[in-house]
Amino acid sequence: MIDTLFNHRSIRKFKTCEIENTKLDTLLEAATRASNTGNMQAYSIVVTRDAAIRKQLWEAHFKQDMVLSAPVHLTFCSDFNRFSQWCTQRNADPGYDNYLSFLTGATDALLAAQNAVIAAESLGLGACYLGTVTWMADHFIRILELPKLVVPVAAIVMGYPDETPALTDRLPVEGVVHYEKYQKYSPSAIDSIHAEKEALESTLELIKINGKETLAQIFTDNRYTRADNRSFSRTFLKTLAQQDFMSNED
Amino acid sequence: MIDTLFNHRSIRKFKTCEIENTKLDTLLEAATRASNTGNMQAYSIVVTRDAAIRKQLWEAHFKQDMVLSAPVHLTFCSDFNRFSQWCTQRNADPGYDNYLSFLTGATDALLAAQNAVIAAESLGLGACYLGTVTWMADHFIRILELPKLVVPVAAIVMGYPDETPALTDRLPVEGVVHYEKYQKYSPSAIDSIHAEKEALESTLELIKINGKETLAQIFTDNRYTRADNRSFSRTFLKTLAQQDFMSNED
Numbered sequence: 001m002i003d004t005l006f007n008h009r010s011i012r013k014f015k016t017c018e019i020e021n022t023k024l025d026t027l028l029e030a031a032t033r034a035s036n037t038g039n040m041q042a043y044s045i046v047v048t049r050d051a052a053i054r055k056q057l058w059e060a061h062f063k064q065d066m067v068l069s070a071p072v073h074l075t076f077c078s079d080f081n082r083f084s085q086w087c088t089q090r091n092a093d094p095g096y097d098n099y100l101s102f103l104t105g106a107t108d109a110l111l112a113a114q115n116a117v118i119a120a121e122s123l124g125l126g127a128c129y130l131g132t133v134t135w136m137a138d139h140f141i142r143i144l145e146l147p148k149l150v151v152p153v154a155a156i157v158m159g160y161p162d163e164t165p166a167l168t169d170r171l172p173v174e175g176v177v178h179y180e181k182y183q184k185y186s187p188s189a190i191d192s193i194h195a196e197k198e199a200l201e202s203t204l205e206l207i208k209i210n211g212k213e214t215l216a217q218i219f220t221d222n223r224y225t226r227a228d229n230r231s232f233s234r235t236f237l238k239t240l241a242q243q244d245f246m247s248n249e250d
Numbered sequence: 251m252i253d254t255l256f257n258h259r260s261i262r263k264f265k266t267c268e269i270e271n272t273k274l275d276t277l278l279e280a281a282t283r284a285s286n287t288g289n290m291q292a293y294s295i296v297v298t299r300d301a302a303i304r305k306q307l308w309e310a311h312f313k314q315d316m317v318l319s320a321p322v323h324l325t326f327c328s329d330f331n332r333f334s335q336w337c338t339q340r341n342a343d344p345g346y347d348n349y350l351s352f353l354t355g356a357t358d359a360l361l362a363a364q365n366a367v368i369a370a371e372s373l374g375l376g377a378c379y380l381g382t383v384t385w386m387a388d389h390f391i392r393i394l395e396l397p398k399l400v401v402p403v404a405a406i407v408m409g410y411p412d413e414t415p416a417l418t419d420r421l422p423v424e425g426v427v428h429y430e431k432y433q434k435y436s437p438s439a440i441d442s443i444h445a446e447k448e449a450l451e452s453t454l455e456l457i458k459i460n461g462k463e464t465l466a467q468i469f470t471d472n473r474y475t476r477a478d479n480r481s482f483s484r485t486f487l488k489t490l491a492q493q494d495f496m497s498n499e500d
Contacts (some may be wrong), residue, residue, distance in 0.1 A: 001372040002251035005280040030255040090466035095476020099483035114364035122251040180294045216340035226345020233349035233498040248483040
């Protein structure tokens with residue numbers, strides 16, 4: 001089991017064959033076995049296989065190839081719509097139109113998503129998360145017709161792998177783990193935990209191609225810029241309000 | 251592997267023995283193998299074993315017994331502090347003091363947390379998530395001395411199980427899965443997906459003990475009330491601002 005975790009690779013190229021329904025059912029059921037808050041299961045999973053809808057999703061994902069090539073697209077959503085509807089039908093007054101409830105549902109959805117990915121990998125499938133789902137949440141809401149109190153937090157493409165990528169580098173474990181309390185990083189600790197990553201041949205090549213001085217500049221100037229981050233922040237918070245998750249005042 | 255997912259139980263009673271360092275190291279490394287955004291690994295994990303600090307954490311968790319009885323407390327945090335410090339040291343200008351970056355780090359942290367739990371369970375350990383970590387985030391920040399751009403999103407207690415609880419009920423998979431697009435729930439669909447849960451002996455007993463008409467009322471009136479949810483929403487959003495995650499305007 002634990003080998004599955006250590007062998008994880010994000011897969012971005014897929015064979016044309018479909019995922020069998022039995023496998024899909026198994027990994028979706030595995031998703032529902034994840035821990036969740038108060039057993040409310042405040043999430044929903046949208047399974048999209050239709051080519052026309054996947055084309056729309058592909059556009060919302062900045063036209064990343066893998067969305068077209070993967071036979072299945074999964075969208076994990078924070079969902080207090082279903083739970084609230086149940087409350088109303090049971091003579092109970094639901095109070096889940098607020099930020100905490102969004103965060104609760106997002107947590108439930110993400111733990112379920114990771115279970116789905118691990119189950120998929122243990123069944124011989126490959127998967128990749130797409131961060132564009134939060135950047136473009138309003139588009140996914142429109143395409144997938146998500147009602148109030150439903151907001152997407154994870155998108156995963158899945159299928160049979162048509163590539164065998166190398167294991168991705170990670171910071172040394174001691175670079176992300178703190179004992180007892182958070183220990184502030186000294187400048188030399190920052191240097192040392194990034195040394196291996198910065199010395200990789202692929203890193204040096206990337207810096208050269210991008211005409212930058214450092215790997216960090218590729219992140220701040222090209223990949224995850226302040227302007228983009230702030231723009232996506234405003235859009236996402238506006239989307240939360242539009243989906244009725246921001247009634248926080250008494 | 252997949253059996254580990256299907257056999258998941260939250261464990262709330264622990265033996266007094268410690269977790270061996272080798273096991274702890276293995277599950278922490280497994281956590282770092284989870285997918286993350288752009289390989290920034292925008293999270294940190296705080297491992298707390300010290301009894302005096304765990305007592306403070308126990309108080310912040312509304313004095314839930316399991317926090318005292320578990321030998322290890324793990325706090326998974328959205329963390330753009332380390333990444334930003336690296337950027338600054340590399341002549342790059344970090345723009346991660348915004349909501350989108352918090353959400354990115356929270357996603358990374360939660361996927362890593364679920365890997366840690368699955369790895370722990372596959373090693374014979376037991377674990378339980380505590381939702382109180384978001385309700386009382388400001389307390390955890392104080393106790394664990396989390397700096398700016400670090401906010402806790404998951405807390406897990408872990409140790410060797412001293413109980414063997416039954417598998418918890420879940421909604422039928424079709425109750426949380428939608429095909430192609432989101433399909434609105436009809437009133438009768440809501441009834442049918444909750445029928446099994448509502449017919450459980452334990453549910454009927456719970457309703458009786460609480461003097462309520464329905465299970466839903468226990469959630470809305472006692473466990474997750476509107477007033478609490480709104481109050482925790484305001485506190486959490488204020489905490490995000492205090493930790494420098496809310497500079498969203500250009």
